[in-house]
Amino acid sequence: MSKSVLIVSRQAPWAGPGAREALDIALAGGAFDLPLGLLFLDDGVFQLAPAQQPAALQQKDLAANLQALPMFGVGALYASARSLQERGLQEATLGLPVEVLDDASLTALFDRYDQVITL
Amino acid sequence: MKFAIALFSPPHAPSSRRALRFAQAALDEGHEIVRLFLYQEGVHSASSHVVSPQDELNLTQEWQTFVSDNQLDGVVCIAAALRRGVLDGDEARRYSRDGANLQEPWSLSGLGQLHEAVQVADRLVSFGGA
Numbered sequence: 001m002s003k004s005v006l007i008v009s010r011q012a013p014w015a016g017p018g019a020r021e022a023l024d025i026a027l028a029g030g031a032f033d034l035p036l037g038l039l040f041l042d043d044g045v046f047q048l049a050p051a052q053q054p055a056a057l058q059q060k061d062l063a064a065n066l067q068a069l070p071m072f073g074v075g076a077l078y079a080s081a082r083s084l085q086e087r088g089l090q091e092a093t094l095g096l097p098v099e100v101l102d103d104a105s106l107t108a109l110f111d112r113y114d115q116v117i118t119l
Numbered sequence: 120m121k122f123a124i125a126l127f128s129p130p131h132a133p134s135s136r137r138a139l140r141f142a143q144a145a146l147d148e149g150h151e152i153v154r155l156f157l158y159q160e161g162v163h164s165a166s167s168h169v170v171s172p173q174d175e176l177n178l179t180q181e182w183q184t185f186v187s188d189n190q191l192d193g194v195v196c197i198a199a200a201l202r203r204g205v206l207d208g209d210e211a212r213r214y215s216r217d218g219a220n221l222q223e224p225w226s227l228s229g230l231g232q233l234h235e236a237v238q239v240a241d242r243l244v245s246f247g248g249a
Contacts, residue, residue, distance in 0.1 A: 002238060003237060003238055005234070005237055010249040011249055017159070017199075017202065018159065018249060021158065021159055021199060024198065024230060025158075025230055025233065025234075028229065028230035028231055028233075028234060029230075029234045031231075032231060032234055032235075034234055034238070115237050115242075115243045117125065117243070117245055117248065118245065118248040118249055119127065119159065119248050119249050
């Protein structure tokens with residue numbers, strides 16, 4: 001049986017290639033049909049913010065790539081409730097359907113996966 | 120135990136030194152390293168163009184010797200490497216760049232190599248992540 005991998009994405013989409021590179025790990029693993037989860041934590045939750053205008057920063061739109069996750073077989077998407085709340089983001093407005101988890105549930109989430117990669 | 124080791128930080132970061140020391144200790148203790156994988160700023164540790172001051176640790180050289188002497192599978196993510204100017208001969212020609220700076224025995228490949236290593240190894244140990 002394949003080992004499960006939780007990818008923890010902690011970078012804001014405008015903070016350099018970190019967010020995209022975390023996503024690329026998820027998409028690559030999805031292509032191999034691996035059991036993957038993707039958790040948006042800390043500034044990583046900004047990737048889920050609605051109405052982003054990356055063109056203003058001459059950046060590509062990460063949101064379009066995020067939408068591809070379910071197509072690549074990565075359906076286990078999570079976000080930290082605390083991270084969202086600290087940054088003034090509302091679950092109902094997020095750009096991707098994610099399961100919002102409180103701190104206790106995050107601990108359980110980390111326990112559930114065999115391996116964790118944090119970027 | 121079989122380890123996969125991933126490195127995300129630049130050569131001058133303390134976590135990169137720790138990654139090398141961990142890898143050395145793992146082999147010293149009789150463990151196996153199934154693959155070293157360089158990603159994000161970690162790709163610079165495979166560059167031959169890093170010049171350390173003479174009285175400072177030359178980490179890229181140490182990595183090169185370590186990977187070579189122990190015949191390890193040292194893989195550098197190709198997309199992350201291209202973005203940061205770490206190219207082998209093929210990529211330098213493909214993109215018409217003047218020189219190749221990927222040190223042998225490191226090789227460029229895709230993220231699938233990271234996933235495969237994670238599946239084969241008992242433990243993935245990452246250094247320099249966010």
